[in-house]
Amino acid sequence: MDLKQLISKNANKIQPDVISSFNSQVAGIKDLIPLTLGEPDFNTPEHIKEAAVQAIRRNESHYTDPQGIPELREAATSYVHDKYGLDYDPKTEVLATAGVSEALLCTFLAIIDPGDEVIIPTPGFPVYEGSVTVPGGKPVFIDTSDNGFKLDPNKLKQVLDEHGDSVKALVLNYPSNPTGVTYNEAELRALADVIKDYDVLVISDEIYSELTYDHNHFSFARLLPDQTITYNGLSKSHAMTGWRVGLVFAKPAILSEIFKMHMFASFSITTNAQYAAVEALNNGRNDAQPMKKVYEERRDLVASGLKAVGLDSPKPEGAFYIFASLPESYKNDSMKFCIDLANEAHVGVVPGVGFGPGGENSFRISYAASTESLKEAVKRIQEFVKNHE
Ligand SMILES: Cc1ncc(COP(=O)(O)O)c(C=O)c1O
Known part of the structure; x- marks a missing residue:
């Protein structure tokens, strides 16, 4: 029997995401400096770990309210209120998920009928394309590479008009993975x-909100609260990728449907992680600040090192990625560049082509790695570029 035949057409359409597959491809190279994953190199702050330990000791080891324990929903809504001026009801407008990843898939399962379209600005985080495709949705990409990797409101209008009623939603992700660019308030107002x-929903993935360097983060839901679904979480702000805590905020009519999908996907998230998250959101509101300072220094170190050998990038204003252009000798072949760089210079970076249209002439470097490793990586990249002029 050909087991492949039993797989759904939608699942078959999806390619494994380039970040993890490229990371596995190069992981075995000796002495490799891996700058592939979006994984903070900091440890979770002690007070947060302690809250989880205490929860385990209290035998908080059962299923919880599937929407999230009430303390977490209170902490989450109060956090986004105080930090970003958002008003959400902890009873009906917030849901705790296993990372933003689960929240995204549950959202698309809830809103997409086969054939519905979702606008995705690219280069963008590959999970959006996959999660839209699972329920039979069609991604509509808008290449932003000719506009400093930002979505141009006129171009958006043109695409919305061309595609009409088929468009269900638009993805906004800022600060952006992979480009590191973000939007200021005026740019968001124009959008x-x-x-x-x-009549479209805005999937506003703001998971890097706490890592915005030059101005305060501005949440899109302040502008269009009814249409916006806001995603945030603790993975990046509190160095808690492995705890799997994501938060999704929306009007009750939408949130209740995402919640239904979450009940099938995971029911409730890990109990001790929820208590850790309560501690992070209530008492660790500025935990990201010292990390942000270090990231900013590393950003400058990497951006200037790359620029010195002609590898330009848009000014990275947030997150912990630089999306740099390829050297002339590798023009538009980001895959070959990344493979050669890994094999010859032993530095792992991700080919821009994996982030959709507009990424083929760039590579993504994550600077969420130790300053030592970054210095060495920059040196190796510089030598590599000089050897391939
Ligand atoms: C833009 C973006 N959204 C969502 C996620 C998923 O985060 P989580 O760990 O909350 O699932 C990531 C992780 O890298 C990301 O970069």
Whole structure:
């Protein structure tokens, strides 16, 4: 029997995501400096770990309220209120998920009928394309590479008009993975001015909000609260990727449907992680600050090191990625560049082509690694580029 025949057409359409597959491809190379994953190199702050330990000792080891324990929902809504001026009801407008990853898939399962379209600005985080495709949705990419990797409101309007009623949602992710660019309030207002006239949802993935360097993060839901679904979590702000805590905020009519999907996907998230998250959101509100300072220094170190050998990038204003252009000799072949760099210089970076249209002439370097490793990696990249002029 050909077991492949039993797999759904939608599942068959999806390719494994380039970040993990490229990471596995190069992981075995001796002395490799891996700058592939979006994984903070900091440890989770002690007070947060302690809260989880205490929860385990109290035998908090059962299923919880599937929406999240009430303390977590209170802590989450109060956190986004105080930090970003958002008003969500802890009873009906927030849900705790196993990372933003689960929240995204549950959202698309809840909103997409086969054939519905979702606008995804690219280069973008590959999970959006996969999660839209699972329920039969069609990604509509807008290449932003000719506009400093930012979505241009006029182009958005044009695509919305061309695609009409088939468009269900638009993805916004800022600060962005992979480009590190973000939007300021005026730029978001210009986008909102367009979106307000269309019946579309905004999937606003703000997981890197605490890692915004030059100005305060501005949440899109402040502009279009009814249409916006806001995603945040503790993975990046509190160096808690492995705890799997994501948060999704939306109006009750939408949140209740995402919640239904979550009940099938994971029911409730890990109990001790929820108590850890309560501690992080209530008493660790500025935990990201010292990390951000270090990331900023590393960003400058990497960006200037790359620029010195002609590898330009848009100014990385947030997250912990630089999306740098390829050297002339590798023009538009980011896969070959990354394979050669890994084999010859022993530095792992991700080919831009894996982030969708507009990424083929770039590579993503994650600077969430030790300063020592980054210095050595920059030196190796510089030598590699000089050897391939
Ligand atoms: C833009 C973006 N959204 C969502 C996620 C998923 O995060 P989580 O750990 O909360 O599932 C990531 C992780 O790298 C990301 O970069």
